[in-house]
Amino acid sequence: MMADTANHESASRDRIEQTILSAAEQVFSQHGYRGASLQAIADQAGLPKANILYYMGSKQLLYVRLLNRMMSRWNAVLEDITPESDPAKVLSDFIRTKMMLGQRYPEGSKLFAAEILAGAPFLSNYLSGELKEWVASRAAIIRQWSQQGKMDDVDPRWLIFLIWSATQHYTEYSAQVTGILGTEALSETDLESICQFLEHVILKGCGISASHLPNSPSV
Numbered sequence: 001m002m003a004d005t006a007n008h009e010s011a012s013r014d015r016i017e018q019t020i021l022s023a024a025e026q027v028f029s030q031h032g033y034r035g036a037s038l039q040a041i042a043d044q045a046g047l048p049k050a051n052i053l054y055y056m057g058s059k060q061l062l063y064v065r066l067l068n069r070m071m072s073r074w075n076a077v078l079e080d081i082t083p084e085s086d087p088a089k090v091l092s093d094f095i096r097t098k099m100m101l102g103q104r105y106p107e108g109s110k111l112f113a114a115e116i117l118a119g120a121p122f123l124s125n126y127l128s129g130e131l132k133e134w135v136a137s138r139a140a141i142i143r144q145w146s147q148q149g150k151m152d153d154v155d156p157r158w159l160i161f162l163i164w165s166a167t168q169h170y171t172e173y174s175a176q177v178t179g180i181l182g183t184e185a186l187s188e189t190d191l192e193s194i195c196q197f198l199e200h201v202i203l204k205g206c207g208i209s210a211s212h213l214p215n216s217p218s219v
């Protein structure tokens with residue numbers, strides 16, 4: 001009985017936290033960090049302001065948690081790579097997952113971009129610490145792929161930066177893209193075409209054949 005109660009309380013807390021995070025993502029993306037208020041987030045979430053503080057601690061902690069969540073989503077596909085992994089599949093999945101997440105969570109993507117453009121005042125320690133170490137560990141594996149002859153000897157850091165930025169463009173600059181294309185939003189066909197294009201350019205640029213790619217996650 002006690003275990004059931006604990007599980008119920010944990011699930012309830014998770015639901016409330018996800019509600020707060022979703023509301024905060026919308027408010028921060030619309031108004032920025034300075035323009036957003038805890039009261040506005042509470043109103044968006046349909047919760048008392050006191051609940052926001054109880055579950056998240058402070059406005060800054062909530063904001064940083066959102067940014068870290070976005071980066072974790074983006075980079076999850078590279079977490080389990082090994083020297084034995086297939087570079088074609090890994091990079092294809094990375095491109096497609098990043099595109100999919102940008103379309104699924106545009107507010108979070110734009111929020112992260114705004115933080116970086118502002119000079120990363122709340123993420124500087126994360127960028128120069130945890131994320132730097134993460135990139136270095138992924139780069140070490142990609143270098144092993146080059147040593148094994150699976151791909152050309154390219155700098156893995158520039159490769160990761162390229163995939164981040166190339167896929168991010170279709171979220172942050174969506175108004176530019178859709179304006180030029182003359183459409184209100186990118187269709188599934190558009191997104192698939194973009195992914196195929198990025199796969200072709202990036203994999204070919206790394207000396208990787210994409211002809212044996214297995215079915216990749218669709219966007």
